Amino acid sequence: MRTAVGQFTASPDWKENLLACQDLTAQAERGGADLLVLPEGVLARFTEDRHRIREVAQPLDGPFVSALCEATAGGHTTVVAGIHEPSGDGRVFNTLVALRDGRLVARYRKIHLYDAFGDQESAHVRPADEPPVVVDVAGTQVGLMTCYDVRFPELARLLVDAGAEVLALPAAWVRGPAKERHWEVMLAARALENTCWVAASGECGPRNIGNSMIVDPLGTVRARLSHSPGLAWAETDPETTLAARRTLPVLANRRFAVSPRLLAPGELP
Numbered sequence: 001m002r003t004a005v006g007q008f009t010a011s012p013d014w015k016e017n018l019l020a021c022q023d024l025t026a027q028a029e030r031g032g033a034d035l036l037v038l039p040e041g042v043l044a045r046f047t048e049d050r051h052r053i054r055e056v057a058q059p060l061d062g063p064f065v066s067a068l069c070e071a072t073a074g075g076h077t078t079v080v081a082g083i084h085e086p087s088g089d090g091r092v093f094n095t096l097v098a099l100r101d102g103r104l105v106a107r108y109r110k111i112h113l114y115d116a117f118g119d120q121e122s123a124h125v126r127p128a129d130e131p132p133v134v135v136d137v138a139g140t141q142v143g144l145m146t147c148y149d150v151r152f153p154e155l156a157r158l159l160v161d162a163g164a165e166v167l168a169l170p171a172a173w174v175r176g177p178a179k180e181r182h183w184e185v186m187l188a189a190r191a192l193e194n195t196c197w198v199a200a201s202g203e204c205g206p207r208n209i210g211n212s213m214i215v216d217p218l219g220t221v222r223a224r225l226s227h228s229p230g231l232a233w234a235e236t237d238p239e240t241t242l243a244a245r246r247t248l249p250v251l252a253n254r255r256f257a258v259s260p261r262l263l264a265p266g267e268l269p
């Protein structure tokens with residue numbers, strides 16, 4: 001499977017961001033991509049008043065998703081991107097859409113909200129009220145995760161146990177001390193512990209680190225961008241996944257059930 005990760009600098013204007021997404025989609029299509037992963041929350045980005053995301057949220061049948069969907073019509077590439085949609089409780093959902101040939105083929109609402117490093121995403125975003133998803137892309141199973149979700153190994157494991165060979169991870173990774181290292185370590189850890197590909201896209205505005213990359217099932221970075229808009233490519237083929245899983249059979253060598261019983265305090269085995 002030919003995979004691309006794309007990044008750009010999102011503005012407060014969803015129409016400009018739509019143009020950027022359409023342009024990256026067209027480039028990915030021309031390059032023969034099966035899968036294109038775009039950043040999280042691409043409707044708009046506000047460096048200061050982040051609550052304004054509520055004002056610009058759009059439903060999945062709104063103009064942004066409809067137009068990006070249209071951009072995939074007649075094509076081959078499955079495009080995964082993040083938007084914010086009204087949630088009904090005054091907050092918004094932080095939602096990924098997977099679009100192919102003019103249709104919405106999957107959606108995933110962010111489960112783990114970024115209430116960390118002084119941010120409080122849950123002040124304006126409502127956590128998912130539905131389970132995570134794996135989507136078939138050209139015969140390869142792709143699990144969807146969003147940004148801060150990458151810090152939760154149990155979500156990646158759940159997706160991999162459901163068959164995912166690639167984790168698609170749109171993000172807007174916030175700058176900060178050691179945060180670029182966190183990003184690279186987390187992506188590589190999820191890849192390596194699950195012997196799966198991780199295709200991660202990071203928005204590259206002033207607040208966020210960019211650094212989109214594709215990590216292989218043994219944790220090697222196969223393609224990466226730095227802080228400029230663009231695309232990076234890798235063949236995320238199932239043969240490499242199978243070979244990695246033969247070399248490093250951690251999934252087969254597991255001993256723990258989902259909920260191992262712990263010894264009670266003072267209890268001997």
Ligand SMILES: O=C(O)CNC(=O)[C@H](CS)NC(=O)CCC(=O)C(=O)O
Binds near residue numbers: 040045114119121174
């Ligand atoms: O609003 C923005 O401009 C950018 N950020 C986002 O949209 C989201 C939710 S606030 N960012 C993250 O989840 C960052 C995670 C992260 O950085 C970490 O886990 O360290």
